[in-house]
Amino acid sequence: MIGGIQFVILLVTTAIFSVVENAVYHCRNGQETTQSSDGTAKSSGCSLRNDYFIFAEKNINLNIRSYNNNNNNNNNNDPGKEIAFVLDGSGSIDPPDFELAKRFIADVMTTVWSKCFNCKFAVVQYGDYVKTELSLKENDNRAKALTKVAGIKQITKVTITASAINHVLEHIFVKEDGSNDNSKKYIIMITDGRIYRDNMTLTEVLQNPKMKDITRFAIGVGPDVLNHIVALEEMRSIASDPDEKHFFKADDYKALPAILDSLQMSITGLDDPGKEIAFVLDGSGSIDPPDFELAKQFIADVMTTVWSTCFNCKFAVVQYGYYVKTELSLKENDNITKALTKVAGIKQITKFTITASAINHVLEHVFVKEDGSNENSKKCIIVITDGRIFMDAMNLTEVLQNPKIENITRFVIGVGPEVLTHTIALKEMREIASDPDDEHFFKLEEYSALETIVRHLQLAVTGIDDNNAHQQSFPSLPPHQ
The missing domain is CATH 3.40.50.410 (von Willebrand factor, type A domain)
Structure with a gap:
């Protein structure tokens, strides 16, 4: 499985060489x-x-x-x-x-x-x-x-x-x-x-x-x-x-x-401003801790797979529960091992599902110059959630109509029966996902199935179909402490 991919670091001089991108x-x-x-x-x-x-x-x-x-x-x-x-x-x-x-x-x-x-x-x-x-x-x-x-x-x-x-x-x-x-x-x-x-x-x-x-x-x-x-x-x-x-x-x-x-x-002859990808990770109380770990592993797998073909891609991770928190900023991509370690160390927030507030957080606090964002870069948001919005002070439609979201490609990954069988949740997912839905809305029965869409998501983000990417030897997500 892609979750077994490993990143390897070589100390080549007295200092560690800390890729991509920008x-x-x-x-x-x-x-x-x-x-x-x-x-x-x-x-x-x-x-x-x-x-x-x-x-x-x-x-x-x-x-x-x-x-x-x-x-x-x-x-x-x-x-x-x-x-x-x-x-x-x-x-x-x-x-x-x-x-x-x-x-x-x-x-x-x-x-x-x-x-x-x-x-x-x-x-x-x-x-x-x-x-x-x-x-x-x-x-x-x-x-x-x-x-x-x-x-x-x-x-x-x-x-x-x-x-x-x-x-x-x-x-x-x-x-x-x-x-x-x-x-x-x-x-x-x-x-x-x-x-x-x-x-x-x-x-x-x-x-x-x-x-x-x-x-x-x-x-x-x-x-x-x-x-x-x-x-x-x-x-x-x-x-x-x-x-x-x-x-x-x-x-x-x-x-x-x-x-x-x-x-x-x-x-x-190329001035490539790169790509910026922000994960919006549901850490609400409805998600079992083992499933939350699988979601973190999936994020690490996407990061390593994308990095294998896109040296100028940067990632951020925003988690939400009863509050919203930037877990990894765009500024923290220079040392890949440290970035993956930060993902491994994310603690689940639990409680509510304030998806709209989390997406708004990306617009206001992640895709901004102060956080290392380049206004000319291509931007993607990837939402991973197991259900509908609950106890959110912000309105999803209002957030998605924010002018700052223009030209941002949005993917949504809905996991489990609370998404797949719930009319309101499905409506929210389709609203979040960019058009067409069949390219931007992924539906999975459980968190263990996340690994099956890593390559599809990598291709969607980078536009590069690297048939050799899965053969490369990268480090796995460091163990959760």
């Missing part, structure tokens, strides 16, 4: 990473989101290129895109900053993969010598690819940037390394300073005929780039024209997240 880095103490008017990313004490290696330990195959979906990036006739990171590992970079650079690479990879199913990555590091750390051939198992990035050891010493770029031309974008002649190609350079002790010249490398049609981005980090005339000139030479679209400047390595969205858009 803001890639979050800052401590309410500080934010921003991009100034001159294009320079600035940061003050931000901590990095570290969740992108979470799938690695059990060899989970995230070969999204094999998914059968309607994304135009997954067209069999599309030769795809190949992106080569050229990572400065010279001695001028402090080890913690080198770790931040690796995490940034992983964030770009996962963010691009969420929108471009036919994109492949390579990573070349340089210092005293040049080394291919990840080849284009090593993208089929994306968990392993991320693990390889996590395991990169800094080379140190000199800064042979020209030789590293040349290495991409001679050893990465070649058929033997899995390159397709017809694919669009990108080079992304990340460095903290000017070239030093390189046997090759930058000009001769950039004039190599093999460089034709390759789009190049340069990311210059820190004062040795931003305040050095020669280094700035090198960055502008590396970056494709125009500079304002291809040359990114960051005050320090902690500021890299500020440029991620711009870089992703430059590569994919």
Whole structure:
């Protein structure tokens, strides 16, 4: 059963990498990473989101290129895109900053993969010598690819940037390394300073005929780039024209997240605001505790199944009984394990069935900017209940006529005889569900049958029919404490 799906976490560095979706880095103490008017990313004490290696330990195959979906990036006739990171590992970079650079690479990879199913990555590091750390051939198992990035050891010493770029031309974008002649190609350079002790010249490398049609981005980090005339000139030479679209400047390595969205858009051409899904969970007294646990397990199963095909989906859970409570907010999706643990720990409220108030709570307190909502994202509400509204101060029709509910897709799951055989309850369910009912209203005889609709709901939410999703290895809902 899908309830047996398991999420696995791999600790890859001293910090845990906390996917999908939407803001890639979050800052401590309410500080934010921003991009100034001159294009320079600035940061003050931000901590990095570290969740992108979470799938690695059990060899989970995230070969999204094999998914059968309607994304135009997954067209069999599309030769795809190949992106080569050229990572400065010279001695001028402090080890913690080198770790931040690796995490940034992983964030770009996962963010691009969420929108471009036919994109492949390579990573070349340089210092005293040049080394291919990840080849284009090593993208089929994306968990392993991320693990390889996590395991990169800094080379140190000199800064042979020209030789590293040349290495991409001679050893990465070649058929033997899995390159397709017809694919669009990108080079992304990340460095903290000017070239030093390189046997090759930058000009001769950039004039190599093999460089034709390759789009190049340069990311210059820190004062040795931003305040050095020669280094700035090198960055502008590396970056494709125009500079304002291809040359990114960051005050320090902690500021890299500020440029991620711009870089992703430059590569994919897609600005995807993602999807937000709010579960409205009936926790009233008519539901037996074991059935309430099954409802929680179902929510976790839907979350993991949707996440397997939609990296840019976020979830919230609102429970209702004699009051309404946000159990999981949209802001709490960065660490998938913690999100699932929060679902596991939900305590049943009991007593009344104030369904209308709970749906209104989603409109007023969940799908709002303060809770991490993006006004441009696609939004879904999924109500799970075992009966009609009881003792609710709000009127269902009034809530459903709220202008804020416009463009929100609503699913309702009615469970048990109090729904299936009760005229008023059925009327309420049909009123809640978006039209047509046969696509948005699920009727089940008991809570144990919830597992049978996980895949149907996943397809309805994501629009992606992933026949391999049930074969992936994800963690089960943590045990209720």
